Amino acid sequence: MDYQKIKDYRNAHNPYSQRLGILVEEIGPGYARVVKTVGSEDTNPLGVPHGGVYFSMADTAGGSAMASHGHRAVTVNCNYNFMRSAKVGDTLTAEAREIKAGKTLCVYDVHITDQNGTLLGTGTFTFYQLEQEIEL
Template identity: 30%
Template sequence: MSDIDVDAPLMHPILKNDYATQWMGIEVTKVADGHATITMKLRQEMLNGFGIAHGGMIFAFADTAFALSCNPHTGSEDSITVAAGVDINFLKPGIPGRLLTAVANRRQQSGRSGIYDIQVFQSVPGAEDEILAEFRGRSRTIPKRA
């Protein structure tokens, strides 16, 4: 399957009616079979009471990359792939105004089950991006509901 590099957000079919992803301002920068890269700016309304990224925002961001990497960018008429379970480890605080990047990769696929690793990075002015969180997702492919 070929890679798709896109210039505009919402180029993956599962994002067409994904209003949460639209609100978050997530942009798809790359999708391929078993891979996705997305970006998002960390805005004020995404912060917790400590003035850093709300963990739920980081989770939702990583979860979007997970979903994009699990489902074909060409769409499927018969099935969807959903989360069977996930774990996330927060390594650093998310700083307001920073650009976040999530990189998702399939590690293993066996039948209808898969394992995916997603790394979330944040930009650092004048330095290399730093890792913000590690997310591991376990997927399950199921029939699409009518």
Template identity: 30%
Template structure:
């Protein structure tokens, strides 16, 4: 899949390309046979098709798979500024069951961001049906992807 970056809010093109390459090496997304569809600072969209191996003992899609897709989307959204961020908390609600063959799309959107914390909303849908929703918090470290010297002082001060 070719990346279709979102509005990047001035994200330097070379850094966007490097972040895109980094995000596409996510081992769990690869293991889930998922795809990164779109991302930008503060937002990301990923998708994966529920496989039989993703089911629980009842035969439906395991909630852990939906949680993981939401977590991955939130990770790309929160790291999309170039500053390294890690999840500290995620709450998820499951609204509908998913089945093998369902294509789940997870969209993470930044709700608020401060110097240290980011807050995100995540919606997971199959077609036009909401199957799960989540909110999460990320801790924004002082570390920058590829080193702080790769990001302008102005960019670092804003993000």
């Protein structure tokens, strides 16, 4: 499996993540890491990143880890726990690790940290593997 090509494909073909500034940095077997720097446009009325920023990062990381199997997939269930807020200028990292690899359903544990390694939140994401290979 050419993980570099999968990473490049994910970065080039995800307009939503591109708009949010989420970049896939690494994909490996059942693993992915994505990063984003928080901008002022990412904040909610309280001046901290909107929950959707964290959730989108976690979903992108999980989906990228799922893509390591070479097939397209869709999210079927997810749970995210918000623990701390970041601030504008922080660099966030979401790492997804596979905890169950099935024929159709795969489950990923996702952790989001800031540039200091502070845990901001965790999630569990379940994906359904489609019968469509990723065309590289």
